[in-house]
Amino acid sequence: MRSIRHRLLLSLFVVWATIWIAVAAVSLDRSEHEVGELMDAQLAQTAHVLLQITLAGNLPDAAGTPQALSPIGHPYESMISFQLWRQGKLISTFGAAPAEPLAHASGFSDHRIADTAWRVFGLPTGTSDEIIFVAQSYAIRHELIQYLTLHALRPILWSMPLAVLLIWLAITDGLRPLRRLTSQVTHRSAEQLNPMDPGRMPVEIRPLTLALNGLMKRLDRALAAERHFAADASHELRTPFAIIRAHAQIARRSKCPEERDHALDLLLQGIDRASNLISQLLVLSRLHHREGDSGAESCSLTAVAAETIDDKSAMASARGVALTYKSPSDDPVLVDIPPAPLGVLIANLLDNAVKFTPAGGQVRVTIAARREHVLLGVEDSGPGISVEDRARVFDRFYRSAGQAEPGAGLGLSIVRRICDIYDADIELLEAETSLAGLLVEVRFRRTA
Structure with missing residues (x-):
C-alpha cells in the first residue's frame, strides 16, 4: 500500500495535469476564435481595398504578365491570393490563386484547392456579374494559433519543477503533525499510558x-x-x-x-x-480482557442447560442432592450468547448450588421464555447468602465468613463477567418456593 505522501503527491499531480490540460484546451479554443475573427476581418478589409482599386481601374489584367512575388516580401505572400471575375471570366489575379474560381458565392466560405485549405471571402463590386475573391491559406491561421497557445502555456510548463517542489514541501509540512504523533507514541514506555493532549x-x-x-x-x-x-x-x-x-x-x-x-x-x-x-x-x-460481544452467535439455552445438568448429575448424586430441570418443551429458547461461555456460566451456578446444599437437599433449574428475554433460574435448598454479602460475592476470591465448603471464591465472579460481556443481568434473590434457599436469576436477551 502506498504511503499517504505518495497518495497526496499523485493526487495533486493528477489535479495539476487536469487543470493544465483544461487551460490548454480553453486557450486553444479562444486562440482559434480570436485568430479567426481577426483574419476574417482582415480578409474583408482587403477585399474592400481591392474593390476601391478595381473602381479606379488599376488592377492588372490576368492576360498580362503573371504577378511575381517581391524579393523583399514575406513568405506568407504565397498563402494569400485574390481574383476578380467578371461575367464568368477571370479579369485579374494575384498570389497563389488557381485558374478556377476560389469560391462560387459571396461572403465567407471554406474550400480545399490542390490539397490546401483556404478561407475565402467574396465581395460583389456592384457591377453586374462582377465579384472579388480574397483567399487566405489556413496554414497561416494554424501557425498563429499554435504560437499563441504555446506562448500562453509556456509559463505553466516552466513553472512545473517549481510547482513539484512547492507541492512536496507543502505535503511534508502537512504531514509533520503525524510524524510528531508517531514520535510521541514510539517513545512511550509500557508504564507511560497517560493520555495525549488532543487540543x-x-x-x-x-x-x-x-x-x-x-x-x-x-x-x-x-x-x-x-x-x-x-x-x-x-x-x-x-x-x-x-x-x-x-x-x-x-x-x-x-x-x-x-x-x-x-x-x-x-x-x-x-x-x-x-x-x-x-x-x-x-x-x-x-x-x-474481552469486551462486549454484541455480534456473538446464538444458541439454544435449553440444549446447553440440559447438557450441563447431565454432566453435573453425577456430582449431585454423590453429595445426595436431587437435581431437577424444567424448561419449555416446544421451544429451543435461542439466546444471544455462544454455547461455550453459556455452559461455563450454568456449570458454575450448579457447582455453587450443589456444593452449598446439604445432603438430602434439592437444586432446581428452570427456564422461562418471555417475548424479548429469557429467565434462567437456579434455586437450591441451602443456607442462602445474607443480604450484606450478596453484593460482595461477585468479587474475586471473596468468601463469606464462616464458610466451611472448600473453594476459591471465583465461581460467581466468572458468572458476572460472562453476564457483562453478553449483556445479561444476574440477581440473587430469596427462594420463593418450598426450597427456601437461594435463587440465582439470570436474564438473557432472546434472539430475534
Whole structure:
C-alpha cells in the first residue's frame, strides 16, 4: 500500500495535469476564435481595398504578365491570393490563386484547392456579374494559433519543477503533525499510558488522538487488572500448594500405612482443589480482557442447560442432592450468547448450588421464555447468602465468613463477567418456593 505522501503527491499531480490540460484546451479554443475573427476581418478589409482599386481601374489584367512575388516580401505572400471575375471570366489575379474560381458565392466560405485549405471571402463590386475573391491559406491561421497557445502555456510548463517542489514541501509540512504523533507514541514506555493532549493536534488528527487515548486507557486498566489478578492468584495458589507439600511430607515420613494412605488421600484432594482453582483462574483470565460481544452467535439455552445438568448429575448424586430441570418443551429458547461461555456460566451456578446444599437437599433449574428475554433460574435448598454479602460475592476470591465448603471464591465472579460481556443481568434473590434457599436469576436477551 502506498504511503499517504505518495497518495497526496499523485493526487495533486493528477489535479495539476487536469487543470493544465483544461487551460490548454480553453486557450486553444479562444486562440482559434480570436485568430479567426481577426483574419476574417482582415480578409474583408482587403477585399474592400481591392474593390476601391478595381473602381479606379488599376488592377492588372490576368492576360498580362503573371504577378511575381517581391524579393523583399514575406513568405506568407504565397498563402494569400485574390481574383476578380467578371461575367464568368477571370479579369485579374494575384498570389497563389488557381485558374478556377476560389469560391462560387459571396461572403465567407471554406474550400480545399490542390490539397490546401483556404478561407475565402467574396465581395460583389456592384457591377453586374462582377465579384472579388480574397483567399487566405489556413496554414497561416494554424501557425498563429499554435504560437499563441504555446506562448500562453509556456509559463505553466516552466513553472512545473517549481510547482513539484512547492507541492512536496507543502505535503511534508502537512504531514509533520503525524510524524510528531508517531514520535510521541514510539517513545512511550509500557508504564507511560497517560493520555495525549488532543487540543494540540490538528482537527484531522484529533479523532486518531482520541482513539489512541482510549486505547491507552483500556491498556492501563487491563495492565492494572492484570497486576492485581497476578497478585491475587499468587496469593490464592500459595495456600493449596503449601497444603499439598505438607501432606506429601507427611506421607513420606509416615511409617504407618493407614496414616500414609490418609495423607495421600488428603494430597489428592489438595491436588484436585488446586487443579480446580487453576482452571477457574484460566477461565477468568480469558474472560477478563474481552469486551462486549454484541455480534456473538446464538444458541439454544435449553440444549446447553440440559447438557450441563447431565454432566453435573453425577456430582449431585454423590453429595445426595436431587437435581431437577424444567424448561419449555416446544421451544429451543435461542439466546444471544455462544454455547461455550453459556455452559461455563450454568456449570458454575450448579457447582455453587450443589456444593452449598446439604445432603438430602434439592437444586432446581428452570427456564422461562418471555417475548424479548429469557429467565434462567437456579434455586437450591441451602443456607442462602445474607443480604450484606450478596453484593460482595461477585468479587474475586471473596468468601463469606464462616464458610466451611472448600473453594476459591471465583465461581460467581466468572458468572458476572460472562453476564457483562453478553449483556445479561444476574440477581440473587430469596427462594420463593418450598426450597427456601437461594435463587440465582439470570436474564438473557432472546434472539430475534
